[in-house]
Amino acid sequence: MSLLHEDDVLARLAVVLEERKHADAGSSYVAKLYAKGLDAILKKVGEEATETVMAAKDGDAEHIVYEVADLWFHTLVLLAHQGLGPQAVLAELDRRFGLSGIAEKAARPHD
Numbered sequence: 001m002s003l004l005h006e007d008d009v010l011a012r013l014a015v016v017l018e019e020r021k022h023a024d025a026g027s028s029y030v031a032k033l034y035a036k037g038l039d040a041i042l043k044k045v046g047e048e049a050t051e052t053v054m055a056a057k058d059g060d061a062e063h064i065v066y067e068v069a070d071l072w073f074h075t076l077v078l079l080a081h082q083g084l085g086p087q088a089v090l091a092e093l094d095r096r097f098g099l100s101g102i103a104e105k106a107a108r109p110h111d
């Protein structure tokens with residue numbers, strides 16, 4: 001799998017999450033979660049955060065990745081429910097990275 005493909009997965013998943021807003025609640029996991037509403041989505045985010053903490057305490061790398069994927073997925077559902085998408089979060093992280101000056105230092109290593 002290419003790096004580009006992996007980089008792109010948040011955007012591609014966000015498109016599917018938008019499409020599920022028009023799907024029948026019985027037809028998909030995400031459509032059912034939307035139908036249950038914000039509190040149900042928040043409950044899943046909380047559960048997955050807790051499961052991530054427990055996996056990290058166990059120190060099993062595969063389990064950590066699995067639980068963080070569940071957590072990221074449910075935060076993407078939350079963002080979509082709120083009319084937002086991963087690009088907004090990525091832009092905020094990019095802004096903070098820019099503020100840190102690390103990118104500029106990397107471009108001028110001898111300063």
Ligand SMILES: N=c1c2ncn([C@@H]3O[C@H](COP(=O)(O)OP(=O)(O)OP(=O)(O)O)[C@@H](O)[C@H]3O)c2ncn1[C@@H]1O[C@H](COP(=O)(O)O)[C@@H](O)[C@H]1O
Nearest residue numbers: 013016017020027028029030031032044047069070073074
């Ligand atoms: N990436 C995911 C994804 N990650 C996790 N999950 C679901 O999130 C749930 C995780 O919750 P738990 O571990 O608590 O398992 P559970 O007991 O089955 O969950 P609950 O039924 O209690 O909520 C599971 O049901 C997983 O199937 C996901 N469901 C869907 N996707 C993606 O979302 C897209 C749309 O999904 P559908 O709406 O199902 O078509 C798919 O193409 C996938 O790419």
